[in-house]
Amino acid sequence: MRPTDIMRGSPPPPEAQVTKANWRTYPAIRWGFTHARELLPTAAIRRAAQPSPLVEAQRELTGLTFTTPEGQPTTIAETLQATDADALIVMHRGVILTEWYGEGMSETTPHMLCSVSKSICGTLGGVLSARGLIDPSDKVTNYLPELAGTAYDGCTVRHLLDMQVGIRFEEDYDDPNGDVARYRHSSGWDVAPPGVPSGDQRGFLTTLRPSGKPHGKLFHYVSPNTDVCGWVYERACGAPYAKILSDYLWRPMGAAEDASITLDSMGAGRFAGGISATARDLARFGEMIRCRGLVQGRQIVPGAWIDDIHDAGDRQAWVDGDLAFVFPKGNYRSNWYTVDARRRDLAAVGIHGQWIYVDVASDTVIVKLATQGQAMDIAQDHRWLAGFRAITAHLA
Template sequence: MRPTEIMRGSPPASEAQVTRANWRSFPAIRWGFTHTREVLPTAEVRRSASPTPMRSAPRELSKLGFTAPDGQPTTVEATLRETFGDALLVMHRGTLIHEWYGDGMSATTPHLICSISKSIAGTLGGILAARGLLDLEARVVRYVPELESSVYGGCTVRNVLDMAVAIKFEEDYEDPAGDVARYRFSSGWDVPPPGVEASHQRAYLTTLRGTGKPHGKVFHYVSTNTEVLGWVYERACGMPYHHILSEYLWQPMGAEEDGSLTLDSHGMGRIAGGLSVTARDLVRFGEMIRCRGVVEGRQVVPGWWIDDIHENGDPKAWADGDLAEIFPGARYRSKWYTMDPSRNDLAGIGIHGQWLYIDAASDTVIVKLATQPKAMDVPLDHRWLAAFRAINAHVAPR
């Protein structure tokens, strides 16, 4: 079945229906990622009453050629077509120079951004710290004492921000009975099989245990760390995460459209991966990061927080961690990747092909959204990194 046939008809044919059982499986994912509010319960992330203006000066980039990592010549257009692309936006020095949408997408269509949600949560941490609401060196249990007997009982907020928690958890998206599967049952994203209790996220987080090794030494990518971070924020601010995000970041940034956050059965948001926003608002967010937290002359995110992300990722923790072979020489800080320290770039990355790439060297921000069939597809990630670098070189030649 073609993706364009999904959810067509009144009612759709059974094989064309998208449900909680199949919404992240291809081809249903093409509809599920742009209609998440119709699949799962969600909370609204309110837009700004005064959206930040979007300057536009289109340039032809679709025919731009580059060499893929396998040595084959290709183009941006072909790469979008061959990697299940849904949107590609390129902003250079604050001006939108390229805007492309695939079937079912437009400038106002929300799209699930998966773990780019983490980078947004990490950015929010700097705002809360600057306002005196959050102590980064405090133990997590200062805010959430319910986690005392879990792995999080001995770690700090900074450990959680940097994915440096010594936790027994394998982020394996393909294991139907693994840690990620149990986590998804608790978040409401997946329907548990008969005999398996769904529980809810906060209860699930209290069950997680450590390796016995010290925290803060090794990068270990685990999505539940960001759920804990969101719980900490809620206790620090006295309000639900989606309200914190709206009040402190999304509205001050000048978002044009409402976003949404998926909720579990007890109303806790999926902070690590449950945000849906438009590609335009995501590129606005990226441009704010490029400008050290400034939007239209307003300091929304502290500049020192952006500087800290650029400068203080631990290269040894990365080298000893999960993803060093996939992205050699990278760094990680406050939920952001630095892919190439020589360029001082930053990236937010989500499964199924979501990218927010900010290149300081060329003053460029790129948003690429997709619905790749595989959660992790490393060759496609490397192909897109090559595309991003070709775009950067084309718009800002040295």
């Protein structure tokens, strides 16, 4: 069955129905990732009353050829088809040159972002810090005393943003009985097995324990860290995360469409991976990052925060961490990856194929959304990175 046959009919036949039991598996994932609001409780992240304009000067870039890391010749068009891509936007110096959508997608279709949501959270932190609402150097327990005695006791907000918490948690997406499975049960993303209580996300966070390693020394990728970070924002601002994000980032940057975030049984958001948004609004977001936080002459995110993302990543913590093989020349800061520290190119990356690539050197922003059947596919990520580099070289 093709993804485009899913949820067809009134009602769809059983084999074509999408439920919480299958919404992130192929072929249901295409429908699931573009209809999260129909599957899970969500909160709206409100758009701007006047969207920031997007300038278009369409050019055919999908025919560009490049060589995969395995040495095979290919094109952008072939890669779109081979990697279950749903959307591609290439923006150069603020102008959209290429905008492509797969079947069932359009410029107004919201798409699940997975861990691109983390980079949005990290960027929002810069706004809140500049307004004096949070201090990245503060201890997490200053905001959330209920986390005393957990893995988060003694760590700072900066440790959350940089994934440098000494926590016992394995980010294994394929283990049905592992930490991620229990985390997803608590977040309301998966149905817990019979006899296993699903609980709630914040209850789950209080169960996490330290690894015995010090905070601030080692990059260790743990999605719940970002959920704790969003919880800090809520406590500091006295408002739900969706409203904070809308008021301080989404509306000010000129988003054209409402985004949304999934909620657990107690109304807590999945800040680490639960945002859905359109490709065009992600292009606006990426362009704001490229322009040091500026949108139409207005400073939305402090330029110094963007500079810090580029320049202050802890290279040694990254090298000693658990994802250095993905970007061997990179680092990580405020929930953004630096792909190559010498080039200073940034990436927001989510499982199943979500990307925002920001290359200041060539004035380029690329958004790519997908519904890959495999959660983490490094070969496809590296193929796309080669494609991004071919695009930036062509534009430069």
